[in-house]
Amino acid sequence: MVEIRNVKAYYKIGADLFVKAVDGVSVSFETGKITGIAGESGCGKSTLLKVCIGWIKPPLSVLAGEVIYKFDGERVNILDLDEDSLQRYRWNLFAVVPQAAMNSLNPVRKLKKIFEETMRKFGIKKLTKEDEKTVEKVISDVGLPKEVLNMYPPQLSGGMKQRIIMALAIIAKPKVIFCDEPTTGLDLVTQKGILLFLREIKEKYGITIVLISHDMGVHAQITDNLAIMYAGKLIEYASTKEIFRNPLHPYTKALINSLPTIGEKEQKEKLPGAPPPLLNPPSGCRFHPRCMQSADICRKEVPELKEVKPGHYVACHRVGEV
Amino acid sequence: MMRRILRFFRYLRISKSFSYGVITLVILLILGYVVAPFAPYDPMRWGKVPRDRPPSLKYPLGTTTVGQDVFWLATYAIRNSFTLSILTGFFSMLIASFMGFISGYLNEKVTGKLTNLIIDSFSVIPGLPYIMVLAFSFKEYLNIPLIALFLSTIGWAWPSKQLRSIILEIREKTHVYTARASGFSLFTIFWSEFLPYVLPWIATTVLNLMTWAIGMETALGVFGLSSMEKATIGTTIYWAMNYQALLRGKWWWIGTPIVTVILMITSLYYISIGLGEMLNPRSRLAQLRRERIQWLKSEM
Amino acid sequence: MSSKLLKVRNLTKVFRSGIYIGVSFKAVDDVSFSLDKGRVLIVVGESGCGKSTLAKMILGFLKPTSGEILYKGKNIVKLRGNEEKTFRKEVQPVFQDPFETFNPFHRITYYFLTTCFKFGLSKSKDESKKIIDDVLKKVGMSYDEIDGKYPHEFSGGQLQRLSIARALLATPTLLIADEPVTMVDASARIGILSLFMELNRKYDMSIIYITHDLATGYYLASQVGGDMIVMYRGDVVEMGCAEEVMLNPLHPYTTMLLNSIPEPNPEKRWEGRPEFPSIELKEYRFSGCKFSKRCPHAFSKCYEEKPELFEMMNGRFVRCWWVKSNLKINEEVVSR
Numbered sequence: 001m002v003e004i005r006n007v008k009a010y011y012k013i014g015a016d017l018f019v020k021a022v023d024g025v026s027v028s029f030e031t032g033k034i035t036g037i038a039g040e041s042g043c044g045k046s047t048l049l050k051v052c053i054g055w056i057k058p059p060l061s062v063l064a065g066e067v068i069y070k071f072d073g074e075r076v077n078i079l080d081l082d083e084d085s086l087q088r089y090r091w092n093l094f095a096v097v098p099q100a101a102m103n104s105l106n107p108v109r110k111l112k113k114i115f116e117e118t119m120r121k122f123g124i125k126k127l128t129k130e131d132e133k134t135v136e137k138v139i140s141d142v143g144l145p146k147e148v149l150n151m152y153p154p155q156l157s158g159g160m161k162q163r164i165i166m167a168l169a170i171i172a173k174p175k176v177i178f179c180d181e182p183t184t185g186l187d188l189v190t191q192k193g194i195l196l197f198l199r200e201i202k203e204k205y206g207i208t209i210v211l212i213s214h215d216m217g218v219h220a221q222i223t224d225n226l227a228i229m230y231a232g233k234l235i236e237y238a239s240t241k242e243i244f245r246n247p248l249h250p251y252t253k254a255l256i257n258s259l260p261t262i263g264e265k266e267q268k269e270k271l272p273g274a275p276p277p278l279l280n281p282p283s284g285c286r287f288h289p290r291c292m293q294s295a296d297i298c299r300k301e302v303p304e305l306k307e308v309k310p311g312h313y314v315a316c317h318r319v320g321e322v
Numbered sequence: 323m324m325r326r327i328l329r330f331f332r333y334l335r336i337s338k339s340f341s342y343g344v345i346t347l348v349i350l351l352i353l354g355y356v357v358a359p360f361a362p363y364d365p366m367r368w369g370k371v372p373r374d375r376p377p378s379l380k381y382p383l384g385t386t387t388v389g390q391d392v393f394w395l396a397t398y399a400i401r402n403s404f405t406l407s408i409l410t411g412f413f414s415m416l417i418a419s420f421m422g423f424i425s426g427y428l429n430e431k432v433t434g435k436l437t438n439l440i441i442d443s444f445s446v447i448p449g450l451p452y453i454m455v456l457a458f459s460f461k462e463y464l465n466i467p468l469i470a471l472f473l474s475t476i477g478w479a480w481p482s483k484q485l486r487s488i489i490l491e492i493r494e495k496t497h498v499y500t501a502r503a504s505g506f507s508l509f510t511i512f513w514s515e516f517l518p519y520v521l522p523w524i525a526t527t528v529l530n531l532m533t534w535a536i537g538m539e540t541a542l543g544v545f546g547l548s549s550m551e552k553a554t555i556g557t558t559i560y561w562a563m564n565y566q567a568l569l570r571g572k573w574w575w576i577g578t579p580i581v582t583v584i585l586m587i588t589s590l591y592y593i594s595i596g597l598g599e600m601l602n603p604r605s606r607l608a609q610l611r612r613e614r615i616q617w618l619k620s621e622m
Numbered sequence: 623m624s625s626k627l628l629k630v631r632n633l634t635k636v637f638r639s640g641i642y643i644g645v646s647f648k649a650v651d652d653v654s655f656s657l658d659k660g661r662v663l664i665v666v667g668e669s670g671c672g673k674s675t676l677a678k679m680i681l682g683f684l685k686p687t688s689g690e691i692l693y694k695g696k697n698i699v700k701l702r703g704n705e706e707k708t709f710r711k712e713v714q715p716v717f718q719d720p721f722e723t724f725n726p727f728h729r730i731t732y733y734f735l736t737t738c739f740k741f742g743l744s745k746s747k748d749e750s751k752k753i754i755d756d757v758l759k760k761v762g763m764s765y766d767e768i769d770g771k772y773p774h775e776f777s778g779g780q781l782q783r784l785s786i787a788r789a790l791l792a793t794p795t796l797l798i799a800d801e802p803v804t805m806v807d808a809s810a811r812i813g814i815l816s817l818f819m820e821l822n823r824k825y826d827m828s829i830i831y832i833t834h835d836l837a838t839g840y841y842l843a844s845q846v847g848g849d850m851i852v853m854y855r856g857d858v859v860e861m862g863c864a865e866e867v868m869l870n871p872l873h874p875y876t877t878m879l880l881n882s883i884p885e886p887n888p889e890k891r892w893e894g895r896p897e898f899p900s901i902e903l904k905e906y907r908f909s910g911c912k913f914s915k916r917c918p919h920a921f922s923k924c925y926e927e928k929p930e931l932f933e934m935m936n937g938r939f940v941r942c943w944w945v946k947s948n949l950k951i952n953e954e955v956v957s958r
């Protein structure tokens with residue numbers, strides 16, 4: 001559905017200084033499936049999202065690469081489009097649920113009006129009865145009662161607001177939805193609801209979903225494929241089941257091992273150190289300063305993303321050697 | 323400190339209205355405080371110069387019907403009005419800071435509720451009639467500091483309401499709780515936790531209070547209730563009206579104080595707007611973030 | 623003299639809700655529990671269940687509407703002078719948002735140095751620096767690392783450590799951690815939790831750990847033991863030994879929470895349709911059991927009468943008619 005080829009997106013913060021947020025990332029998001037992007041904060045996943053939706057404003061600039069959407073027999077490179085063409089595709093080709101989106105709801109607008117304004121954005125001038133019915137249906141799909149349309153955002157809790165954002169995202173029936181940490185800060189029950197909701201719309205409408213989260217538990221539960229990012233690079237990609245069954249990259253292994261689970265009593269190992277600054281990342285493999293298994297070559301050469309098993313890609317020099 | 327000064331000059335370049343404000347104010351202040359002491363005679367004394375002369379080279383702003391030089395009168399008026407406004411601004415802000423902070427920060431306790439009651443009671447007192455009654459009652463004792471004091475007794479009310487709402491919001495910030503848990507005293511909390519957010523408001527409000535004070539004094543003067551022996555904007559207008567200056571075509575006598583007060587108020591207004599933008603806490607945080615980038619650079 | 627460090631009795635806090643709806647609701651409704659020295663208490667519940675309000679009251683930042691909080695036997699609302707100062711030193715918070723914990727306008731060291739000064743921990747700046755350095759070492763950092771830096775120069779995980787260090791300066795007896803790892807990256811969480819564990823084990827520090835994330839709560843409980851309280855809309859619905867509550871939950875809400883944890887195991891995925899909680903405010907003012915509308919086991923009594931907190935076997939408390947009636951049936955079976 002969406003193919004990202006060798007994208008390099010940097011933030012320019014000085015004459016010669018770039019924060020290399022996305023440094024040569026290639027990945028594809030399978031149609032009709034949920035792909036997760038995992039990684040700590042500062043690994044570049046939010047920047048990757050911005051590139052995917054064409055939201056590239058200075059100081060961010062894309063130095064290389066393509067982001068290709070394939071749908072209805074067409075191939076469109078988002079990065080080639082100008083603002084007007086992008087506008088046409090927003091909401092009906094792809095929709096975005098940015099981080100902390102629930103805080104961006106206009107607090108002095110009734111929710112009904114917010115929906116109307118959004119629908120106007122993709123061409124509907126006046127709302128017909130049918131449109132109103134669509135809105136009501138989408139509201140009930142996220143488990144909210146009709147009365148909520150007459151309320152104002154500050155009257156709702158965080159979980160409810162996030163559900164409204166989800167409803168807004170799917171109302172134009174987009175083909176791809178990008179979610180950046182959609183459940184961070186929400187309580188467990190609401191989180192489960194939203195995640196199951198995403199799974200349901202994938203199954204019912206065949207929407208491709210890209211889910212960004214630092215919580216591996218979230219990925220394990222609903223994503224079909226999983227991409228792990230570290231310091232601006234994609235370091236592992238496979239189906240979710242494969243990643244958890246058989247993590248190959250040392251970082252992935254450490255990430256999975258550091259998750260507390262109910263019922264397990266062993267003391268967990270924490271990962272030493274901190275993610276590197278993207279302004280001046282380590283040479284060679286960016287993980288090598290923290291890696292238990294790093295060797296000389298890890299310091300010198302940047303590892304390529306290789307298909308080590310069918311469908312399982314890893315960027316590590318020492319795969320299979322430990 | 324250095325970067326604040328640099329920011330000031332940069333803003334001066336960017337904003338035309340701000341530069342107008344600053345330049346006009348500087349000129350007025352120079353006239354009022356630097357030039358005025360050079361007056362060859364007390365401008366209020368009658369009969370020092372020929373009467374009713376229109377503006378000329380010798381008397382750049384003309385002379386009044388009672389033989390005063392309008393130019394020197396104006397410089398004294400500027401000085402007195404400014405002194406009055408600065409004193410009012412200072413005292414009002416002092417009271418407002420105290421009352422606003424206490425009523426906002428301690429709003430769950432009795433002290434807070436009591437101060438809030440006092441604030442609300444004072445804020446509904448109608449300004450002009452109140453001042454007029456005060457001024458009339460103490461007519462013999464009126465001088466610039468006293469008028470400033472009177473004005474301060476109600477000038478503080480509305481600003482403290484504003485401050486209270488600012489305080490109520492900042493009070494819930496996590497770092498304020500951190501400070502409380504760290505044993506900070508009430509005053510320390512105000513100084514270190516609240517002040518950085520409140521400073522731009524203080525700057526703008528002091529300027530607004532100054533503008534208000536000038537306006538009130540002018541109103542008092544027009545009614546003859548100001549400090550009549552001193553040259554102020556208000557008293558000048560009063561005397562000019564008293565001698566029917568406009569009717570008799572002596573436009574320079576009444577025109578000068580009017581233009582002066584307009585210049586004073588507009589310059590203070592534009593400065594207050596500019597300062598508000600410059601001292602905006604959000605832009606200061608952005609400045610800190612820029613400094614972080616500098617730090618990142620230095621780490622390379 | 624009671625050995626209980628903290629005793630909370632019938633604590634209630636009523637708020638008048640703001641602009642749109644002018645009614646009052648009980649954020650904390652008749653909560654009672656006690657905490658021994660050196661024990662860990664885990665408070666679990668959704669956002670909006672009253673746990674943060676509870677924390678603020680225990681810290682003395684909010685006055686309770688009714689009920690009392692006894693620290694070392696004394697009612698904290700009535701403390702004055704030196705006793706109040708001691709309380710302030712001994713009960714320290716760790717807040718949820720590490721980025722908001724420190725004033726962005728001041729350097730980080732400002733807080734540490736001023737705290738030393740305000741609590742009279744040292745007499746000179748050099749002595750303060752030494753004390754601060756010692757405390758920073760406990761959290762895995764050093765004074766040199768933080769000297770001259772502003773809060774925005776640190777990551778979330780580092781800031782949270784600094785926040786804990788600040789709390790440790792006054793050598794507290796009770797640490798109240800309000801969702802300390804929620805805003806920290808998943809990979810850094812274990813580090814912070816290990817820190818809490820060490821503080822409890824090495825320094826016998828009592829900790830009240832508030833969270834909505836059961837997984838980290840369970841992890842802490844499994845490593846250091848401790849009790850657990852589950853809160854729902856201001857009520858305590860289950861209370862008992864943490865491990866037992868997690869492995870053998872009685873209240874339907876606890877079970878629901880446990881089922882909502884996203885387990886990092888793709889082989890064991892959730893089934894079923896999305897289920898969402900309803901509009902909260904209505905639930906707060908309900909006269910029956912507040913959870914009844916979402917409860918799969920609710921019957922008529924649940925909607926009419928609010929259940930009491932019943933004591934089950936050995937220290938386990940549950941607020942549920944269904945559980946109580948089940949247990950009665952079991953008792954009858956046993957006694958026959």
